[in-house]
Amino acid sequence: MKEVAATAGVSVGTVSNVLNAPEKVTPATVARVHTAIEKLGFVRNDAARQLRAGRSRCVGLVVLDIGNPFFSDIARAAEQRAADNNLVVLLGSTDDDADRERAYLETFDEQRVFGLMISPSGEDLDRLQALRSRGVPIVLVDRDGTGSPFSSVAVDDIAGGRMAVEHLCSTGRRRIAFVGGPLSLRQVADRLAGARAAVEDHPGATLTLIDTAAPTVLAGREAGQQLAAGAADLPEAVFCANDLLAIGLLQALTSRGVRVPDEVALIGYDDIDFAESATVPLSSIRQPTTLIGSSAMDLLIAEADGRAAPEHICFQPTLVPRASTESEGRRPSGPVE
Structure with missing residues (x-):
């Protein structure tokens, strides 16, 4: 120098x-x-600068699956807001693996990161609490932290699940399947809870659960193959816990001659870019990924600057109807409110 x-x-x-x-x-x-x-x-020598300053310019971001465009869009927005504040983002993807999450937390702790943004893989937040007790600012992403000591940015997934099934019911469908998993993921469980609440409000509507091992395209294909194998008992509509599952399911159904939406209507969740460009444009529940990423970074910076009380931001999802739930001339199969 x-x-x-x-x-x-x-x-x-x-x-x-x-x-x-x-x-x-x-x-x-x-x-x-x-x-x-x-x-x-x-x-x-940034290591020397960190020793003098007490913390680095690096923010740790841990997500469930960076292969899911929903999380990559959040990461992109967080990186932009970080750059505006002379910070950089270090990214880790856990694939919903608790051991990998633990390894990332230990690494970021050793690196004395500026702060940590994380979409936890489970309900046990003790390790995060230990980090916070050592002065590491932490913000939960895509997880409501109400009742915890952590600030959070999330979307009302119960409302989103209800919105998806209400849309399917509004088109006259009553025999509905929910495809998603694992149910240990809070987001999946909340979307299912919202779907069940909507079914209860529509006479004659039923909801069948098809649990999947992961919220991926491959798991969606496997679920689609399972449904197509029982063609005589196909549901009238399917609500997938995310768009990746819905795209995989769409591929499996159409490859076996099942017409979407005429035989089976289909709606996903997240409204990733691929949803609109699918073979049959996919109806979806949109989450504001740019706002989630930028808001989480704002909360982290505020906590690093000394804000005492945690803050919780919960965005509302929106319905994006497309061709996968539209069916010209379709008639309701049961009572319509």
Whole structure:
């Protein structure tokens, strides 16, 4: 840093400000310092900076499945908000594996991260509490933290599940299947609870549960094959716990000659980009992924800055109807309110 300062004709303190708080330095000086940095090939020792500052510029983000576009969209929004605050995001994907989650938590703790944003794989939050007791700010993502010491950003999945089934019932369908799992995932359980509540409000409606091992395209295909094998007893509609399951199920049904939506209506959850471009455009329950990611980062920064009380943000989902639940000329099979 002394060499950079001498080359740029500024003080060491100015170089430090350019690296850590560039808003305090004039643009011309920032440009001059960066020119010196490039000329000298300077790379600062961030580990040494962390020891001096007590924490890093890195935020740990742990999600259930980065292969799910829902979580990658959240990560993208979080990264953008982090960059606006001179922070970077380190990403971990647990695949709903408690051991992998534990390993990420230990690693991020060792790295003295600025804070942690996490979509927990289970209900046991003791390890998160231990981290928080050591001064690590923590925000729950896609999980309502009401009643816990953690701030949180979530979507009302019970309302979303109810919305999906009410939409199916509004098209006249009454024999409905719910495809999703594992039920140990809070999000899946809440969507099922909302679906069941909606069925109770519609006379003649029934809900059959098809539990899956994972919320993936492959699991959706397997569920679709299971349904198609019993073609004589197909449900009139299927609500999938997420869009990946719905896309897999759509592939399996159409490959076996089942017409969507004429024979089976289909709705997913999340409204990922692939939903609209599916072979039959997929109706879905939309979650505001950009708001989830950016809001979670805002809460984390606020906690790092000393906010005492946890804050809980719960967004409402919205229905996005498309061709997979529309059927021209269809008549209701039971009472319609």
